[in-house]
Amino acid sequence: MTSSSSEPDKTSLADQYRDTVFLPRTTFPMRGNLPQQEPKWLEKWRAGGLDERLKQQAQGRPVFTLHDGPPYANGHLHIGHALNKINKDVINRAHRMAGYAVRYVPGWDCHGLPIEWKVEEGYRKAKRDKDSVPVLEFRAECRSYAGNWLNIQMEEFQRLGVQAEWQNRYATMDFSSEAAIAEEIGRFLLNGKLYRGLRPVMWSPVEKTALAEAEIEYHDHTSTTILVAFPVVKDPTPAHALADVSVVIWTTTPWTIPGNRALAYGPEITYVVLRVDETREGAMLEPGARVLVAEALVESFCAEAHVSAHHILYTLPGSALAGAVCAHPLRGAGYDFDVPMLAGEFVTTDAGTGLVHQAPAHGEDDFMLCRANGVDVPETVLDDGTYAPWVPGFAGVHVFKAADVVCTTLASVMERANAAGTAPAGLVGRGQIVHSYPHSWRSRAPIIYRATPQWFIRMDGENALRENALKALDNVTFVPAQARNRLTSMIRTRPDWCISRQRAWGVPIAVFVEKRTGEVLRDPAVMQRVVDAFRSEGADAWYTSEPSRFLGEGRNPDDYEQVFDIVDVWFESGSTHAFVLGRPGLSFPADLYLEGSDQHRGWFQSSLLESVGTRGVSPFKAVVTNGFVLDEQGRKMSKSLGNVIAPQDVNDSMGADVLRLWVMNSDTNDDLRIGKEILKQQGELYRRLRNTLRWLLGGLDGFTDAEVVPYAELPELERWVLHRLSELGGLVARAVETHEWVGVYPALHGFCTTDLSAFYFDIRKDALYCDAPSSPTRRAVRTVLDVLHRCLSTWLAPVLVFTAEEAWAARFGEQASVHEQAFFDLPAEWTDTDLDERWARIRSVRRIxxxxxxxxxxxxxxxxxxxxxxxxxxxxxxxxxxxxxxxxxxxxxxxxxxxxxxxxxxxxxxxxxxxxxxxxxxxxxxxxxxxxRCWKVLPETGSNPAYPGVCPRCADVVAQNGFASVSAQAGA
The missing domain is CATH 3.30.2320 (hypothetical protein PF0899 fold)
Structure with missing residues (x-):
């Protein structure tokens, strides 16, 4: 192994000294192989009873409760589900490691239209009539469908590394849940806030049910627009300014003309009586016709009505129209009623004519104005979107196919009026507009407003729910802070809460109405019998039992109507606090609700209203919202674009830890982006974090407590590293208490790459590899590496749940999990801002x-x-x-x-x-x-003949540690 000369050559020396260098050793591999290793860790945790150990560990600790908003049990998880559950899991795990007792009970939303729709799809494929299926059979199929997807989603959530009480999950279709939901309905019944009333609600003709705002999405839609003339029959104005005048309205919903019962004007708007002098081709009005429109809209009106020349006869303030009455344009064809003109504060001059036709069955503003003025609300449209048999001239026509029929009828009316020389009546003009229009998120079909008898929870009146809900929000923390404005504005403007749906799969609004009076029965004993039956038999009991079972003795079932509408699923999910929170270890109100920003109009709002309405308090102390997930170009994900990223695919290709890292490296307060390149970047960030852990483990090979150097004896550089740790520890601690995690893990990554790998590790490699084990510097380095490993492993554990466990087990074995550890206790003396400023200067010189x-x-x-x-x-x-x-x-x-x-x-x-x-x-x-040995170039290298080719420091280390001298080896 030596050269032929009297001294070994340099290559041979390096080889012979290699074993004297304290190179890092660890079983923690460079490659994580996450797709294969993560499932093994899940099985080890199950087999080792980790969840039970965590439960025992929580005894006596302060409680932290994050209440799970239930995902819908319908289909595989999408990336939004992953974002939500990972976010929750990180917060729960961090709280546990910060010393809290955490019980996380996951839940599922199992009732409602989307599941019915899926079951009905099967019927349609089999050419089976859904209405012919017995209701209990249909409900059983829905229950089976939801149960299957619940179990699939549960497995997929666990594969993401989410820790929860999976065997103790809740579902809205559990018998106990259905009983609790019925009991919550009963609370509103008994406190007087539940009532049945006729008013317009968003209605899906395809699904034949009312819809909630949260079940609506907006798409561009082409609508027919019409100008319609209503002849004035009662003129209260001075000098009879409205004599032989017709009021012209503009609408984008021609199908609502049969439902017209009034006209609205703006009291502060200036109107004109306009005489038509000349017209262009296509005009319906003839020269000499007199019409009333807003002064500000004369030009646009004339353009749409093909009027080429006109003359203003009168100018009128809106207030002068009070008391005016018009005739319906279809008078004489079954519409022989007066159409009063009413002052409406909602009328503007933004578009149209400044006059709005009022169909109180098909618009919220229309309904409120007509009701306030004693105008009847007709029911003109059936649940399938067709006109009712009693609607003259339009019976059986579908509203979305009615534009041509309505326009043809109104055009005939105008032709007759022109021929008779009377005031204009009927169609004045027709056009088209493309605008954003509400659609059902399930069927993707456009919806309508339709007045039907529905069950509502009253927002105003005695002990006003609206006022109390807004007051309750004063004590709620919002992250981000501006989210407060969104929820409060929605609460301020929302109408009474429509909670009834005309479907079969769900919890029925289990109440009775006295047929003679129309009054709802408000009897606590009846309500309790319903709740007891649901608890033992589920909500099916409402369908299988005779009404007498619930009404009790002394009441004739024939005198009562049994209500079979089901409750809105948003009411169900909003009442989950009633059957989840308040158990041992689950506080009420919850410390935190966390969902996507769309839940301000969904779960956040329904939960707040339900809890305030029944208990007088908010069910949450804090609300955290995250944005939506878009692709790398900022587009919504869709199968047609081919840009969908499924969490299952990421798990199988890169590992759940990489997906979890993407969540916590993103600005979740805003919309997030994901795609192959972004995930590739996250994979690189993961690799750097893993290499940091590997370097620490390698440098700690054989470390014992006997090596620990007291803080006061540490070199400045080591004390600076501990200062940086104290800063990061403060960042983590603040995130735990405030739920504001944006930026925390990017800061940890920056610390690992910039402060450690590119600076501290690079500098201290020499001492760690080449100093003697007894060297104060090497001991100081390993003292700090020990702290770094404990801090980083625990700080990363809430996010990199599998990798952090692997890094912990590589050092301490698998008997104790990193997830049972607390965050490292960072002494106050480690915080040294003066030292930090000094080392900022030192590092700036080093960069030069x-x-x-x-x-x-x-x-x-x-x-x-x-x-x-x-x-x-x-x-x-x-x-x-x-x-x-x-x-x-x-x-x-x-x-x-x-x-x-x-x-x-x-x-x-x-x-x-x-x-x-x-x-x-x-x-x-x-x-x-x-x-x-150490590769430094020094004049004194080789000065010790026993250890040729090495510097004095290395010669001493080799000698101290019992290595044979190289010169002795050479002479052997």
Missing amino acids: ITTEIEGARRAGTIGSSLQAQVELTFSEEEASIFAGVNWGELAIVSHVEVVIDPTSSSIYVDGDEGGDLHGAPVVRVAEGEKCA
Whole structure:
């Protein structure tokens, strides 16, 4: 193994000294192989009873409760589900490691239209009539469908590493849940807020049911627009300004004309009586016709009505129209009623004519105005969207196919009016508009407003729910803070809560109505019998039992109507606090609700209203919202675009830890983006974090508590690292308490890559690999590596649940999980802002030195930095500031000579101001021989004949640790 000369050659020396270097050793592999390893960890946790151990560990701790908003049990998880559950899991795990008792009970929403729709799809494929299926059979199929998907989603959530009480999950279709939901309905019944009323609700003709705002999505839709003339039959204006005048309205819903019962004007708007003088081709009005429109809209009206010349006869304030009455344009064809003109504050001059036709069965504003003025609300449209048999001239026509029929009928009316020389009546003009229109999110079909008898929860009146809900929000924390405005504005403007649906799969609104009076029966005993039956038999009991079972003795079932509408699923999910929270270890109100920003109109709102309405308090102390997930170009994900990222695919290709890292590296307060390139970037970030853990584990090989160096004896560099840890620990602690996690894990990643890998580890490799085990510096380094490993493993554990466990087990074995550990307790003395400022200056000087070294390497002057020596010129002030700094160690060069120039101004402390160029570092080739063990180039290398080719430090280490001398080996 030696050369033929009397001294070993350099290659041979390096080989012989290799075993004397304390190179890192660890079983923690460089590659995570996550898709294969993660399922193994899940099985180890199950087999080892980790969940039960965590439950035992929580005894006596303060409770933290995050109440799970239930996902819908319908289909595989999408990336939004993953974002939501990972976010929740990180928060729960972090709270547990911060010393809280955490019970996380996951839940599922199992009732409602989407599941019915899926079951009905099967019927349609089989050409089976859904209405012919017995209701109990249909409900059983829905229950089976939901149960199957619930179990699939549960497995998929667990594969994401989400820790929860999976065997204790809740579902809205559980018998106990259905009983609790019925009981919550009963609370509103008994406190007087539940009532049945006729008013317009968003209605899906395809699904034949009312819909909630949260079940609506908006798409562009082409609508027919019409101008319609209503002749004035009662003129209260001075000088009879409305004599022989017709009021013209503009609408985008021609199908609502048969439902018209009034006209609305703006009291503050100025109107004109306009005489038509000339017309263009296509005009329905004839010269001489007199019409009323808003002054501000005369030009646009004339353009749409093809009027080429006109004359203003009168100008009227809107208030002058009070008391005016018109005839319906279809008078004489079954519409022989007066159409009063009513003052409406909602009328504007933004579009149309400044006059709005009122169909109180088909619009919220229309309904409120007509009801306030004693105008009847007709029921003109059936549940399938067709006109009712009693609607003259339109019976059986579908509203979405009615535009041509309505326009043809109104055009005939106008032709007759023109021929008779009477005031215009009927169609004045027709056009088209593309606008954003509400659609059912399930059928994707457009919806309508339709007045039907529905069950509502009253928002105003005595002990007003609206006022109390807004007051309850005063004590709620919102993250981000601006989300408060969105929820409060929705609560302020929402109408009474329509909670009834005309479907079969769900919890029925289990109440009775007295047929004689129309009054709902408000009897606590009846309600209790319903709840008891549902608890033992489920909500099917409402369908299988005789009414007498619930009504009790003394009441004739024939005198009562049994209600079979089901409750809105948003009411169900909003009442989950009633059957989940308040159990042992689950506080009420919950500490936190966390969902997507769309839930301000969904679960957040329904939960708040339900809880305030029945208990007088908000069910949550804090609300956290996240944005939507888009693709890399900022587009919504869709199968047609081919840009869908499924969490299952990420698990199988990269691992759940990478997906979890993407969540916590994103700004969840805003919309997030994901795609192959973004995931590739996250994979690279993961690799760097994993390498940091691997480096720590390798450097800690064989570490024992006997090596620990007290804080006061640590070198400055080590104390600076501990200061940085204290800063990061404060960041984590604040995130735990405030739920504001955006930026925390990017900061941890930056620490690992910039402060550790590119700085601290790089500097301390020499001491760790080449110093003697007893060396104070090496012991100090390993003391800090121990703390770094404990801190980083636990801080990363809430996110990288599998990787952190692997890194913990590689050092401490698998008997104790990292998830049972607490966050490392960081002593207050580690926080040292003065030291941090000093090292910020030191690092800035180091960057200048390393820049010069890199220039020398590019020029070919040196190879590695250890082949260099540096001359560093300081001013006297800088020499004082940087006293005691080992620049050779920091710059990773073999030697640094500090030269003090009394005439030089500072170029390091104050930057370039006043600095002179001769003060820049000078890089030269180091003098001496390269040490075969540590690779430093020093003049004293080889001075110990027993250990040729190495520096005195390395010779001492080799001697101290019992290695045979190289010279002895050479002579053997």
